[in-house]
Amino acid sequence: MMQTGFTRMLRPLALATLAASVFCTVAARAEGPPIVIGASVSITGALAVDAAYHLHGLQQGLADANAQGGWLGRKIELKYYDDKSDPGTAVRLYTKLITEDNVDLSIGPYSSGITQAVAPLINKYQKLMIEPEASLPDIYVAPNQWNFQGIAPSPGYLEGVLTLAKSHGAKTVAVLALKSAYSLACGEARLAQAKTIGMPVVYQSTYALPQPDFSSLALAIKNARPDVVIVCSYYPDAVGIAQALQRTGFAPQFLAEAVGPAEDEFIKAVGPLANRIMSNTSWWASLKTPGNAAFVTEYAARFHERPDYHAAAGYSAIQVLAAAIKAVKSTDQVKLRDWLLHNKVQTIQGVFASDPNGATTEFGQYLFQIQDGNRKLIWPLAVAEAPAQIPYTGQ
Amino acid sequence: MLVAQILINGILLGGMYILLAQGLNLVFGVMGVVNLAHGAIITVAGLFTFWFTTRTQQNPLLLLPVVFLAMLAIGAVLQRFLLEPLAGAGRKSELLSLMITFGLSYVLVEIGLNVFGSQYVSLPYLQTTWSVGGLTVNEALIAAGVLGATISGLLQIWLHHTGSGKSLIATSQNRIGAITCGIDVSRMRCIAFALGSSLAAAAGVLLIMVMPLAAQTADSLTILAFVVVAMGGLGDYAGAALAALLLGIAQSAVGYYVGGDAESVVPYLLFIVFMILRPQGLGRAAQPQ
Numbered sequence: 212m213m214q215t216g217f218t219r220m221l222r223p224l225a226l227a228t229l230a231a232s233v234f235c236t237v238a239a240r241a242e243g244p245p246i247v248i249g250a251s252v253s254i255t256g257a258l259a260v261d262a263a264y265h266l267h268g269l270q271q272g273l274a275d276a277n278a279q280g281g282w283l284g285r286k287i288e289l290k291y292y293d294d295k296s297d298p299g300t301a302v303r304l305y306t307k308l309i310t311e312d313n314v315d316l317s318i319g320p321y322s323s324g325i326t327q328a329v330a331p332l333i334n335k336y337q338k339l340m341i342e343p344e345a346s347l348p349d350i351y352v353a354p355n356q357w358n359f360q361g362i363a364p365s366p367g368y369l370e371g372v373l374t375l376a377k378s379h380g381a382k383t384v385a386v387l388a389l390k391s392a393y394s395l396a397c398g399e400a401r402l403a404q405a406k407t408i409g410m411p412v413v414y415q416s417t418y419a420l421p422q423p424d425f426s427s428l429a430l431a432i433k434n435a436r437p438d439v440v441i442v443c444s445y446y447p448d449a450v451g452i453a454q455a456l457q458r459t460g461f462a463p464q465f466l467a468e469a470v471g472p473a474e475d476e477f478i479k480a481v482g483p484l485a486n487r488i489m490s491n492t493s494w495w496a497s498l499k500t501p502g503n504a505a506f507v508t509e510y511a512a513r514f515h516e517r518p519d520y521h522a523a524a525g526y527s528a529i530q531v532l533a534a535a536i537k538a539v540k541s542t543d544q545v546k547l548r549d550w551l552l553h554n555k556v557q558t559i560q561g562v563f564a565s566d567p568n569g570a571t572t573e574f575g576q577y578l579f580q581i582q583d584g585n586r587k588l589i590w591p592l593a594v595a596e597a598p599a600q601i602p603y604t605g606q
Numbered sequence: 607m608l609v610a611q612i613l614i615n616g617i618l619l620g621g622m623y624i625l626l627a628q629g630l631n632l633v634f635g636v637m638g639v640v641n642l643a644h645g646a647i648i649t650v651a652g653l654f655t656f657w658f659t660t661r662t663q664q665n666p667l668l669l670l671p672v673v674f675l676a677m678l679a680i681g682a683v684l685q686r687f688l689l690e691p692l693a694g695a696g697r698k699s700e701l702l703s704l705m706i707t708f709g710l711s712y713v714l715v716e717i718g719l720n721v722f723g724s725q726y727v728s729l730p731y732l733q734t735t736w737s738v739g740g741l742t743v744n745e746a747l748i749a750a751g752v753l754g755a756t757i758s759g760l761l762q763i764w765l766h767h768t769g770s771g772k773s774l775i776a777t778s779q780n781r782i783g784a785i786t787c788g789i790d791v792s793r794m795r796c797i798a799f800a801l802g803s804s805l806a807a808a809a810g811v812l813l814i815m816v817m818p819l820a821a822q823t824a825d826s827l828t829i830l831a832f833v834v835v836a837m838g839g840l841g842d843y844a845g846a847a848l849a850a851l852l853l854g855i856a857q858s859a860v861g862y863y864v865g866g867d868a869e870s871v872v873p874y875l876l877f878i879v880f881m882i883l884r885p886q887g888l889g890r891a892a893q894p895q
Contacts, residue, residue, distance in 0.1 A: 458742065
């Protein structure tokens with residue numbers, strides 16, 4: 212009996228000693244060198260609005276990963292620099308991140324154009340890179356085996372618009388595309404789609420930034436009288452073209468702009484003109500993917516803003532790295548790459564899976580519409596939150 | 607009707623360019639200084655207007671006189687402390703003034719980035735479109751154009767019909783002659799820079815209603831303003847106004863008939879053509895002494 216009592220007395224002590232031992236081990240590991248992820252981010256320049264969400268998504272991902280004890284028992288840090296929305300600057304920054312800062316892992320920059328400039332560098336140094344903001348398929352071709360696409364491909368941008376428009380009796384299309392890597396791919400895909408489904412293209416043009424005035428393009432669109440206007444844009448031109456169309460007094464039945472309307476700044480900038488504009492997204496807050504609801508809540512609490520698909524893509528990139536590191540138990544670049552090429556990862560924006568060149572095989576696209584100041588998912592119909600409101604009124 | 611609409615669009619765009627360029631022209635005309643901070647002043651004023659208006663829900667046009675007067679004072683201080691000390695540096699002063707305004711531009715852009723953020727913003731104000739006889743015009747563009755023309759008109763009246771304005775012109779035409787006539791040239795330089803800065807700020811208040819601006823758009827605005835001023839004849843106010851209208855109409859026509867890509871190269875193409883065929887610009891102003 213005494214022995215039993217003595218054992219009972221010792222048990223809490225033994226447990227406490229064990230707990231202290233585990234704590235000390237974990238603490239000691241956590242005090243080891245952090246795993247550093249390097250990235251260039253467009254903090255300034257034409258892409259800054261969308262890229263800010265991308266950065267916040269990465270930061271939320273790291274905060275969650277660190278709250279769960281980090282990776283391999285080490286804390287995770289993000290080291291990033293401002294690439295000024297400039298591909299040349301981004302190339303210099305990634306060179307510095309890889310050769311001087313010796314980062315363990317890297318995340319791609321914002322936009323396909325900048326990633327396209329950086330991709331050869333990643334191959335040269337054989338550094339794995341998850342690219343959550345590079346939708347252009349051209350990046351993910353041999354021999355770019357070190358680049359992994361972390362977002363739905365750009366040819367799918369605004370794909371649902373023409374399908375939806377045709378089902379509502381729309382007949383003709385105008386397509387405008389900014390001269391950038393992703394947007395040209397988006398424009399070409401929509402032109403091809405219009406041809407395939409038998410909707411004549413009555414006007415098409417490309418344009419460059421900075422562009423102080425879109426009135427000529429808007430006037431040309433007005434004269435062509437399309438039922439559907441598709442703009443493969445970034446944020447500033449999405450604002451400028453919506454304003455210019457309104458100034459001509461022309462409102463097509465459908466106005467869809469690819470990048471820009473997802474941000475709250477867009478509604479502030481164009482006011483009531485935003486109503487019934489359709490846009491593209493590769494993620495949505497109401498998606499029932501694992502962890503999505505918690506991400507939306509925690510992101511909003513941390514950054515006091517509504518997350519958009521750029522934020523979700525950034526967060527998903529961290530989820531992908533976390534899964535790979537957990538599986539291979541190392542930051543060895545070859546092991547990580549091989550694992551990613553042969554495995555799938557569930558993220559908040561869907562399933563991450565790659566073909567042999569790193570191109571995504573499973574991420575999809577959705578369509579939303581701004582309805583009375585709120586964004587509603589309208590396509591695919593299976594996940595739609597509300598029916599599309601037609602026509603676009605332009606006021 | 608289509609040609610008339612293209613012309614109207616071009617004239618309204620030209621009105622924006624007049625707004626952009628007149629302050630730069632004034633500073634160059636009197637001081638012989640290409641103010642590389644010109645676009646930064648426009649941008650910061652525009653961003654301030656957005657920031658203030660979205661928080662107070664006030665009419666942005668009410669800010670116009672306030673911003674104008676504030677920048678008049680700030681411009682005078684900047685000129686006194688940054689540029690006036692260079693007045694005695696002879697030929698080196700041109701290069702030094704370029705470097706100083708270049709530096710000032712960076713400081714202003716950084717202030718803009720840190721205070722207002724890096725995002726493009728635009729004020730959805732006066733968005734109604736009027737349709738007259740099949741032609742459409744937008745309230746915001748009309749307001750910007752009318753106010754721009756009014757400011758330009760007042761500037762012209764002041765320059766040509768007041769003693770201080772004539773002194774300013776005299777200084778721009780012949781600095782030594784002006785000194786001989788008893789004109790305080792140092793004071794004229796201060797007035798010119800202060801006025802040029804306040805005109806730039808006024809342009810910013812109006813431009814934010816018609817185009818998206820961000821801190822980093824400063825450089826492209828400076829370049830665009832310089833193209834207009836150079837095409838008009840450096841320091842020639844009427845020439846710059848003519849060049850602005852010509853540029854606006856050319857861009858409007860090319861944008862319509864050729865496309866967006868071609869439209870964006872029109873200013874630079876015309877600039878090169880003018881530099882080759884008519885380097886003195888559309889006006890006949892002599893180069894500053």
